[in-house]
Amino acid sequence: MDFAINPDHQSIRDGVGAVVRSFKDEYWLERDEDGKFPFEFHRAMAEGGWLGLTMPEEYGGAGLGVTEAMIMMHEVASHGGGMSATSTVHINLFGPHPIVVFGTPEQKARWIPRLVAGQDQCCFGFTEPDAGLNTTAIKTFAQKVPGGYKVNGQKVWTSTAQVANKIMLLTRTTKLEDCKRPTDGITIFYTDLDRAKIAVTKIPKMGRKAVDSNSIFIDDLFIPEEDRIGEEGKGFSYILHSLNPERVLIAVEAIGIGQDALRRASKYARERVVFGRPIGQNQGIQHPLAEKWMQLEAAYLLVSKAAWLYDNHLPCGAESNAAKFMGARAGYDSCLQAVLTFGGFGYAKEYHVERLLREVTVTRIAPITEQLILSFIAEKVLDQPKSY
């Protein structure tokens, strides 16, 4: 066991941290008010070379692993931007994984360098209103036509579709009822987000206002054959490759936000004087903060283990899911405790902790909910009967 700080990791932390810290609390508060996409932040991260951290070197990336991505996203999450900061860049790290693993050399050369340079922005159309967490129940259908496919259907929660010019789209090419297994007949595309054929409607939501989420309706969208990733009907197995890294990153983002809130609360507890002494002198204030610190540290260790397992090509499903559960819980609980520590001012926008609480909440819900993680652990680790 070696917990020493690796100099390469420290330089990622320092480099990313320098970019992230140049965007102050006020910048993120303004984005929370006006809902404008943080283009300046996206550009600064692209110019710093951080958008290609995990992409292959031959396509302009740095070819690094989940551990390095985890360090990067921990830093992005830790300085006031919450999920608005992380979601601006997160998709670049493991979202394009199906392209990297299953794309042809021509597709990789056509798509990856533009993502790394920040010239293309990609959104993910996976979730559907009538399927929910039951992904294999999606209905968006890609009908084979000469030279490609004609797609019709509906997606929900598609994040960044207001600003993206590309979409990774999960479709059925064989209806569920005609498949041997529910995971068969699913095909994945990476294609232009053609606004003439895709209607995008923003969903007003609780937090992460600067990074939009949308309902989208797809009406006779033509997708050329060369925009299909891998083989027809095998798309479900392709997306599995990016699920564990995504859970690890969401977990560490929640932890970073929780630690950010905890730092603010601890500072306030030292400085705020009531009854003639700092409120932090009361154990009722300091003990819950100490407890949150421990929970965040423990969750960070679990996330680090999951990342290490992935990077060493070892099974990591249980650890990645558990890390996502524990990280999101610890992050959420810390943000809530921060609001309570500030008392009335915790409710005021000026102190930022109410925003961090709204930002972190989504990590408990997406990309997978707590209930489904518990079911997964019960079934796969504890050998209980499948409950869904």
Ligand SMILES: Cc1cc2nc3c(=O)[nH]c(=O)nc-3n(C[C@H](O)[C@H](O)[C@H](O)COP(=O)(O)OP(=O)(O)OC[C@H]3O[C@@H](n4cnc5c(N)ncnc54)[C@H](O)[C@@H]3O)c2cc1C
């Ligand atoms: C801000 C935000 C951004 C998102 N961005 C994207 C995106 O970019 N692209 C994309 O494709 N999706 C995105 N999502 C969708 C997200 O992945 C889903 O919301 C999430 O997977 C939950 O699915 P659902 O909302 O359909 O819940 P449902 O499936 O409707 O479930 C509702 C509740 O019932 C519980 N439940 C359901 N079945 C069971 C069961 N068998 N046992 C126990 N409990 C059960 C769930 O855990 C949940 O609590 C986003 C969501 C949010 C909120």
